[in-house]
Structure formats: C-alpha cells, structure tokens
Amino acid sequence: MCLAVPMKVLRVSGDRATAVMDGVEREIGTALVPDVVAGEYVIVHAGFAIQKLSEAEAQETLELFRRMAELGEAEPA
Amino acid sequence: MKDVPFVTAFRDPGPARGLIARIRDLARQTEQATFMEVCGTHTMSLYRHGIRALLPDNVRMLSGPGCPVCVTPHAYLDRAIALSREPGFVIATFGDMMRVPGSTSSLQQERARGADVRVVYSTLDAVDMARREAEREVVFLGVGFETTSPTVAAAVLSAEREGVRNFSVLSAAKLVGPALDVLVRDDRLRLHGFLCPGHVSVVLGTAVYEPLARDHGMPCVVAGFEALDVLQGLVMLLEQHVAGQARVENAYRRAVVAEGNPVARGLLDRVFEPMDTAWRGLGILPGSGLRLRAAFRAHDAERFEVEVEPTREPPGCACGDILRGIISPFECKLFGKVCTPDSPHGACMVSSEGTCAAAFRYGRE
Numbered sequence: 001m002c003l004a005v006p007m008k009v010l011r012v013s014g015d016r017a018t019a020v021m022d023g024v025e026r027e028i029g030t031a032l033v034p035d036v037v038a039g040e041y042v043i044v045h046a047g048f049a050i051q052k053l054s055e056a057e058a059q060e061t062l063e064l065f066r067r068m069a070e071l072g073e074a075e076p077a
Numbered sequence: 078m079k080d081v082p083f084v085t086a087f088r089d090p091g092p093a094r095g096l097i098a099r100i101r102d103l104a105r106q107t108e109q110a111t112f113m114e115v116c117g118t119h120t121m122s123l124y125r126h127g128i129r130a131l132l133p134d135n136v137r138m139l140s141g142p143g144c145p146v147c148v149t150p151h152a153y154l155d156r157a158i159a160l161s162r163e164p165g166f167v168i169a170t171f172g173d174m175m176r177v178p179g180s181t182s183s184l185q186q187e188r189a190r191g192a193d194v195r196v197v198y199s200t201l202d203a204v205d206m207a208r209r210e211a212e213r214e215v216v217f218l219g220v221g222f223e224t225t226s227p228t229v230a231a232a233v234l235s236a237e238r239e240g241v242r243n244f245s246v247l248s249a250a251k252l253v254g255p256a257l258d259v260l261v262r263d264d265r266l267r268l269h270g271f272l273c274p275g276h277v278s279v280v281l282g283t284a285v286y287e288p289l290a291r292d293h294g295m296p297c298v299v300a301g302f303e304a305l306d307v308l309q310g311l312v313m314l315l316e317q318h319v320a321g322q323a324r325v326e327n328a329y330r331r332a333v334v335a336e337g338n339p340v341a342r343g344l345l346d347r348v349f350e351p352m353d354t355a356w357r358g359l360g361i362l363p364g365s366g367l368r369l370r371a372a373f374r375a376h377d378a379e380r381f382e383v384e385v386e387p388t389r390e391p392p393g394c395a396c397g398d399i400l401r402g403i404i405s406p407f408e409c410k411l412f413g414k415v416c417t418p419d420s421p422h423g424a425c426m427v428s429s430e431g432t433c434a435a436a437f438r439y440g441r442e
Contacts, residue, residue, distance in 0.1 A: 003118060004224070004276050004302075006083035015235070016201070022081055029201050031231040032341040041083060043279060043332055046171070046221075047199020048228040050341060051279045051332055053083050058331040062086055065305055068312055069095020072102060 087303035116274035117144030117430025124439035139402030154179035200232035255365035282337025358397035396423035
C-alpha cells in the first residue's frame with residue numbers, strides 16, 4: 001500500500017486531476033497539493049498527489065551520484 | 078529501456094558501481110556499522126535491487142517497524158472483521174489488509190463467507206462508493222503512517238462537505254516519531270543510524286528526526302526508493318558514522334523539502350488528534366496513534382457498537398521481535414515452514430512490504 005510513483009499531471013478539475021505514468025492514465029486527488037497545474041510532475045501515493053517533484057533537485061542528485069561514484073572509483077579496489 | 082522521468086535515471090547501473098565502491102571503501106574505515114531501514118518499501122528495495130547481497134560483511138541492515146499493515150494489532154483486525162459481519166456494512170480497504178490474520182479469521186475469509194469487503198486503490202474510491210450506495214454503511218480501514226493518513230483526512234473532509242453520511246473510518250493511523258524513539262533507546266539493537274522513510278518525510282519534512290541526531294547521536298539520512306537513492310543514503314550514513322558525526326541529511330531532495338508538506342499536515346491536524354495506541358511488537362506507545370476528532374464523530378467507525386471476539390495471538394509468531402529488528406525472519410521457527418506468503422501466520426508475511434515477505438521472496442540466510 002505504501003508504494004508511491006511519479007506521475008505527470010495532464011488536467012486539473014477541482015480537487016481531482018488526471019495524471020499519467022508510462023502511458024497509464026488515472027484520476028488522482030489533489031487536496032494535499034492544491035496549487036498543482038497541468039504539466040507538473042507529482043509523487044502519487046494511495047491515489048493522491050503528496051508532493052511536486054523538482055526537476056532541478058533531481059538533476060543535482062544525479063550529478064552528486066556521478067561525483068560520489070568518481071570518489072569510489074578513485075579508491076583502490 | 079524506456080525513459081521514465083524521475084525513475085530511469087535513478088536505476089542507472091553506472092553510478093551504482095561507483096557508489097558500491099564508495100560503500101566498500103568507507104566500510105574498511107570502521108569495525109561495524111548497523112543501520113535500520115525504517116520503511117517497508119526500503120526493505121523491499123534493498124532486497125529487490127540485490128543491495129543486501131552487495132554490502133560488505135560489517136555493514137548490517139536491520140528492518141524496522143515501518144510497514145503499517147505489519148504493526149497493526151490483531152484487535153484492530155478483529156474489530157474490522159466484526160463490522161464486516163454486520164448487515165448492510167461494506168468494508169473498504171487497501172488490498173494488503175485482506176489476508177492479515179485476525180484472532181480467528183481474516184477479511185478474505187469473511188468475504189468468502191459472504192461479507193461485503195472491497196479493495197480500493199484510494200480513499201476517494203471509498204467515498205465515491207458511499208455516495209453511490211447510500212443504503213449501505215461504508216467503513217474504510219484507515220491504516221497507515223503520515224504519508225497515507227492525510228489522504229484519509231482529505232476523504233473525511235470531502236464526505237463531511239458533501240454530506241456523505243454513510244462513510245466512516247476505522248482509524249489505525251500511526252506516527253513514525255514515537256516508534257523511532259522506542260527503537261533508539263533499545264540497547265539490544267546497537268544501531269549506528271537510521272535510513273529514514275522517504276515518503277513519510279515528504280509530509281513531515283526532516284525536523285522529526287532532529288531529536289534522534291541531537292539527543293541520541295544517531296545519524297539520520299532520508300532516502301528515496303530507487304537503487305541509486307538507497308545506495309546514496311547508505312554512503313551518507315557511512316560517511317557520518319566513520320567521521321563520528323550525527324546529523325539529519327536529505328538524500329531525496331527531488332521530493333523531500335525540509336518543511337515537508339504543510340497542507341497535508343494541516344489536514345491531518347484538522348481531522349485527527351493523537352492517542353495512545355498499540356503496535357504489534359512494540360506494545361502501547363503514548364501519543365503514537367491518531368483518532369478522529371470529536372467534531373468528525375459522524376465519520377468515526379468507533380461509534381458502531383459490535384461484539385468483538387477476544388484477541389488471540391498466533392503461537393510461535395515472532396513478528397514482534399522481527400519488527401524491532403531483534404531477530405531476522407530466518408531466525409523465526411515458523412518462517413518458510415508453516416508461515417509463507419500463501420499461508421501467512423503473521424502480518425510481516427502478508428504485506429508486500431513486510432520484512433518476512435521480502436525475505437521469503439528474495440532473501441538468503
């Protein structure tokens with residue numbers, strides 16, 4: 001029950017929205033992220049958007065992985 | 078592989094190799110590091126991505142009590158089962174609860190005997206169901222931590238607003254903070270840090286872990302659930318451990334902000350109030366559960382008077398010690414013999430995020 005997945009919001013209507021992940025569309029609740037707009041990515045848990053996802057932070061984290069990986073590979077195995 | 082935004086990049090094997098090398102390097106700088114992954118989804122992720130098997134011998138992961146289905150006590154199930162036997166009642170629940178054993182039955186068994194028990198994907202489905210079927214009493218089983226409970230609060234408010242009077246919640250909502258507080262004080266665990274639950278932190282933010290770092294010297298790292306997220310979380314825990322530091326760090330920045338989700342917390346606070354509640358394995362913890370506030374009594378399933386059978390725990394089941402990280406599933410006498418995912422004795426074997434279910438499916442002793 002605790003799985004949560006990233007979805008892209010397609011349309012918002014009142015406190016519900018239509019969102020899509022990997023081609024699958026479904027209705028989600030937006031009461032916990034009331035300012036969400038079409039085009040934004042959200043994490044969906046138990047049928048509700050619980051937070052918007054930050055593209056900028058995602059890119060920074062991926063960059064951090066690359067730097068950590070370099071640190072790891074620089075050490076003798 | 079198809080590119081799924083916010084997912085694919087976090088499963089890239091390239092950086093994974095480097096992160097594992099970094100973990101091995103850090104592990105050489107310490108005698109022993111024992112961390113607890115609090116969340117059941119982390120337990121699954123560690124097994125499913127094969128991370129457990131890649132860790133050096135002196136880096137040990139203990140599974141914590143972070144599967145809400147698993148910590149729900151028998152007495153709650155027994156009450157839900159009693160309600161399901163009432164004429165005109167519909168029990169609406171997340172699928173994981175169906176097979177959780179109560180004292181003498183389960184919701185699945187009750188459904189086979191004719192009870193109206195329905196699996197829903199979201200609380201919205203349950204409210205919609207109540208609206209469509211006004212002649213029935215729809216009881217939603219409100220099991221979950223701070224990630225799920227705001228969705229229950231939103232459903233109660235929606236039912237209240239729209240005058241859906243036949244929707245109510247049987248609350249078993251639990252708070253993560255009080256459970257971590259018990260674990261951090263348990264000397265048997267000898268913990269060196271917590272891998273903190275990503276989606277609970279989406280709602281709570283990072284402040285909830287500060288007392289663990291400040292008062293108990295416990296490194297805390299919030300992590301996401303993809304392979305790279307978990308590996309990065311472990312690197313950051315090891316870095317703190319090796320450096321003798323204890324602070325709260327966030328390895329899941331694309332989803333977790335320090336202040337959490339104040340809208341979700343506001344809904345929680347409006348609908349629920351804290352209460353003492355029983356956890357399977359941990360006992361009754363003060364202020365660790367949530368019940369509906371008196372203003373929402375019309376939507377509180379506690380108001381229904383039903384006769385509930387006396388609670389009986391399954392003999393030999395070690396779920397309690399497993400949920401505290403004191404023993405591993407492989408040390409339970411029932412594990413894999415009489416207790417399997419097809420025929421679970423304890424809740425840890427039922428839920429897909431349960432420690433025993435994950436160990437049965439992926440684990441090696």
